[in-house]
Amino acid sequence: MSKPRFDVIAIGNALVDVFTSCTDEDISRxxxxxxxxxxxxxxxxxxxxxxxxxxxxxxxxxxxxxxxxLAMLGLDCAFIGQVNDDQLGKIFTHDIRSIGIAFETEKLADGPETGRCLIFVTPDGERTMNTFLGAGQVLPAAALDEGMIADAAILYLEGYLWDPEEPRRAMRRAIEVARSAGRKVAFTASESFVIDRHGDDFRRMMDEGLIDILFVNEHELATLTGKSDFEESVAHVSAKVPVLVATRSERGAIAVANGERAEVAAEPIEKVVDTTGAGDQFAAGFLSGHARGAPLEECLKRGAIAAAEVISHYGPRPEADVSAMIAEKLG
Incomplete structure (x- = not known):
C-alpha cells in the first residue's frame, strides 16, 4: 500500500458558528x-x-x-463539505485553507445559504447549539474527490451530517472508496438525537466491520446500546469496533483498542468558559497520537489536553499552542 498523502480527510458540515452570552432565563424564554x-x-x-x-x-x-x-498539531489534512458562494462561504473557505487544510469542494452558485450554528453560552460555560445546515445538507456524492479520500490514512465522518439524505449517500460512497483503498474509517456519533434517528444504520455498520474508530460520549454510548450501565455498554461496543473512545466530561475518558484498555482523568482547568468543541478537540488530540502509532494512554492524554484548552475560551478551535502544551505535559 502506498504512503498516503493525507493523515486524515474528513467529511462534515461546513458551518460558521455565531456565539452570544446569555442567561438561563434567555434559554427558557x-x-x-x-x-x-x-x-x-x-x-x-x-x-x-x-x-x-x-x-x-x-x-x-x-x-x-x-x-x-489536527492541522495545528502538525498533521496533513483535507476536508470535504458544502458551502454556498456567499459571504459566510467565503469566510469558511478562507479560514480552513489558512491553517493548511486542503479544501477543494466546489461552492454552490445558488441554492441554500452556507450553514451556521447559533450558540447560546450560559454563565456556567454550557453551550446550547441551534444549527441551520443550509448548503451542507445538499452535499452530493458527485462532490467527493475520491482520489483524495483514497489518499488519506483515515477517513473521519461526522454523525451530524448523516441526518440529511444526500450527504448520507455521499458518506456511504466515501466509506466504500476508503475501504477499497485499505484505509481506516473513523466515525463520531455527534449527538444522541442522531443515534435516535439513525442508530440502526450505525449498529449495522459496526456489525459489518465498516468502522475502525468510534468516538462517543457516555450519553451517546447509552443511546447506541440501549444499556444504562456504562461498563456494559463499553464491553458491548468494543467487541464490534477495533478502537472505541468514550468521553465522560469531568470524569475523563476511556479507550479500548483490540482488547487493550486505557483511562485518563480530565485535565484540570481554572475556569470552564465554553464547552463548544470539547469533543471535537478531544478527537483531534486522540487522532494526532493514533495516526502516528502512539500508545493508547498517550492518545487519550493528548485528547484530554486538547479538550481542556478549547473549553478555556470561546470558540471550537484551539487558540493556544496545543503542541507545546502536550509536549510539556507528556514530557
Whole structure:
C-alpha cells in the first residue's frame, strides 16, 4: 500500500458558528434545548439570530473543528463539505485553507445559504447549539474527490451530517472508496438525537466491520446500546469496533483498542468558559497520537489536553499552542 498523502480527510458540515452570552432565563424564554443541539429551518434561524445579543463569528462544524486541531498539531489534512458562494462561504473557505487544510469542494452558485450554528453560552460555560445546515445538507456524492479520500490514512465522518439524505449517500460512497483503498474509517456519533434517528444504520455498520474508530460520549454510548450501565455498554461496543473512545466530561475518558484498555482523568482547568468543541478537540488530540502509532494512554492524554484548552475560551478551535502544551505535559 502506498504512503498516503493525507493523515486524515474528513467529511462534515461546513458551518460558521455565531456565539452570544446569555442567561438561563434567555434559554427558557426562547424555548431552547439547554446543552443540546437543535436543527433549525431558515425562518427559525433568522428568528434566533435576531434575538441574540452581541455576537462573535468563527468558522466551525464538528469535523472541520477536529481537522483544525489536527492541522495545528502538525498533521496533513483535507476536508470535504458544502458551502454556498456567499459571504459566510467565503469566510469558511478562507479560514480552513489558512491553517493548511486542503479544501477543494466546489461552492454552490445558488441554492441554500452556507450553514451556521447559533450558540447560546450560559454563565456556567454550557453551550446550547441551534444549527441551520443550509448548503451542507445538499452535499452530493458527485462532490467527493475520491482520489483524495483514497489518499488519506483515515477517513473521519461526522454523525451530524448523516441526518440529511444526500450527504448520507455521499458518506456511504466515501466509506466504500476508503475501504477499497485499505484505509481506516473513523466515525463520531455527534449527538444522541442522531443515534435516535439513525442508530440502526450505525449498529449495522459496526456489525459489518465498516468502522475502525468510534468516538462517543457516555450519553451517546447509552443511546447506541440501549444499556444504562456504562461498563456494559463499553464491553458491548468494543467487541464490534477495533478502537472505541468514550468521553465522560469531568470524569475523563476511556479507550479500548483490540482488547487493550486505557483511562485518563480530565485535565484540570481554572475556569470552564465554553464547552463548544470539547469533543471535537478531544478527537483531534486522540487522532494526532493514533495516526502516528502512539500508545493508547498517550492518545487519550493528548485528547484530554486538547479538550481542556478549547473549553478555556470561546470558540471550537484551539487558540493556544496545543503542541507545546502536550509536549510539556507528556514530557
Amino acid at each position: 426562547l424555548g431552547l434545548n439547554r446543552g443540546g443541539m437543535t436543527l433549525l429551518d431558515e425562518a427559525r434561524a433568522d428568528e434566533l439570530y435576531n434575538a441574540m445579543g452581541p455576537t462573535t463569528e468563527k468558522s466551525g462544524g464538528s469535523a472541520a473543528n477536529t481537522l483544525a486541531g
